[in-house]
Amino acid sequence: MSGNAIIEAADFAATKHVNQRRMNAEQAPYINHCIGVCRVLTAEGNVDDTDTLVAALLHDTVEDTDTTFEEIEARFGPTVRKLVSEVTDDKTLEKKERKRLQIEKAPFASDQAKRIKMADKIYNLRDIVKSPPLGWSEQRIKEYMEWAQKVTNGCRGVNDKLEAILDGIYADFHSKHP
Ligand SMILES: Nc1nc2c(ncn2[C@@H]2O[C@H](COP(=O)(O)OP(=O)(O)O)[C@@H](OP(=O)(O)OP(=O)(O)O)[C@H]2O)c(=O)[nH]1
Ligand SMILES: [Mn+2]
Secondary structure (H helix, E strand, O other), X not given: OOOOHHHHHHHHHHHHOOOOEOOOOOOOEOHHHHHHHHXXXXXXXXXXXHHHHHHHHHOOHHHHOXXXXXXXXXXXXXXXXXXXXXXXXXXXXXXXXXXXXXXXHHHHOOHHHHHHHHHHHHHHHHHHHHOOOOOOOHHHHHHHHHHHHHHXXXXXXOOHHHHHHHHHHHHHHHHHOO
């Protein structure tokens, strides 16, 4: 690959998500989420492994755009492909089944993929608290919190800092919504 892998991944993700917006009132560009997840890893989780950071930037490209795993492997190699596949839901399945599989599969993910999963949930949970997706009821927010907690409980043991952030988010939410 020419240049710096992290910048290559940021540019690739920005191009792929170009027409996508977040579902909140600001309708922020979707790439903000990809960069933000990567930054949670570097700035808060002390993660510096390049494959992990590249995969974090690319983590929603296959799930949400026309990107294929073959394309990811050709540009970023087999390790990044594997990590992205570990954090990609199979969109051909029913939503309920996809959500169940995330809980079931999390404990068996690689340590690198567990860190990306934790950072993804940290970003989305903070977003939900600060600026919830349009149309989400209190009940839907609560269900997302409780589901995310089950997924991230299966990611324990690979990054104490990210775990502590998640525990803080859940404790704060439950104290306000007993
Ligand atoms: N909190 C929040 N989420 C938004 C927003 N806009 C888009 N999303 C995305 O929506 C997903 C969460 O919504 P759900 O209804 O639970 O999931 P679904 O897209 O799989 O149906 C997340 O996908 P994901 O990143 O793939 O993670 P995951 O939740 O599927 O693990 C998140 O990135 C927003 O404004 N706020
Ligand atoms: Mn995501």
